[in-house]
Amino acid sequence: MPLKAVLFDMDGVIVDTEPLHRKAYFRMFEDFGIDVSEELFTTFTGASTKRVCTTLIDTFGLEADHEDLARIKRHHFKNYFDTDPDFDLIPGVKSLIENYYENGVKLVLASSAHMNTINWVFEKFELEPYFIGKISGADLQESKPHPEIFELAADMAGEPREHCMVIEDSTNGIEAAHSAGIFCTAYQSAHSKNQDYTKANLSVFDFSDIEFEKVQKYF
Structure with a gap:
């Protein structure tokens, strides 16, 4: 059966906001006087901001x-988003998005990021015309890995x-x-370290490996 829709994660797939999120989170940790270990922080990859903040409240009382x-956290993130000169699309992802779009594949953004962040990214990199919809995990009852x-x-x-096919970079x-x-x-x-890819159907390092023509054999 042919591939009809691709469901994109955003952080670590379309844009590399993880370094910006990391800086923003650790600034927020400083603001609240909490010491978050690298081990704990790694478990937050792919989770919604709400889930992360709820975990912090429970963990640190x-x-x-x-x-x-x-x-x-969003205040710090927006500051880094606007000022970091290295912030850009993941190499090859714009060509992949265009490839799917030109082949009639429906594209949906399904990210744990807040909708404000999603809209900032779509506006900055002019992605809106390619996608039929966007979903923010921050607006849902459950967070990835649900x-x-x-x-x-x-x-x-x-x-x-x-x-359908999902493109993800995180364990969650x-x-x-x-x-x-x-x-x-x-x-x-x-940029997505210490993630478990064992439950993925396919694993790639280069987006050109999953262009429409190449990925059809899996459907």
Whole structure:
């Protein structure tokens, strides 16, 4: 059966915002006087800001609301987003998006990022014309690794799950796609360290390896 829809994660797949998020999170940790280990921080990869902030509140006994933490983190993130000269699209992803679009594949963005961040990225890099929809995990009841976001993305595309493919770079996202029963390609980003790709159906280092013509054999 042909590939009909691709469900893109954003962080680590379309843009490398992970370094910006890292800087913003650690500035926020300083603001609240908490010492977050690298081991704990690694578990946050692919999770929504709400889930991260809720975990921090529970772990460190903070009296603040998760929205208080998230608001401060977003403030720091937007500052880095606007000023970091190295912030750009992941190499090869714009060509991949154009390749799918030209072949009539429906594209849906399914990211744990806040919708404000998604819109900033889409505006900055002019991605809006290529996508039929965007979903923010921050607006959902469940966070990756729960499959809800990809189930909704497939529904938004209006295609059966067996005609869809997820592109992810995190353990949580791959687990979510696997649980949703959707073919998942893991993009092994240089910036997504210590992630588990074993539940992905396919793993690539270069987006040219999953252009429309090359990936058809899996569907």
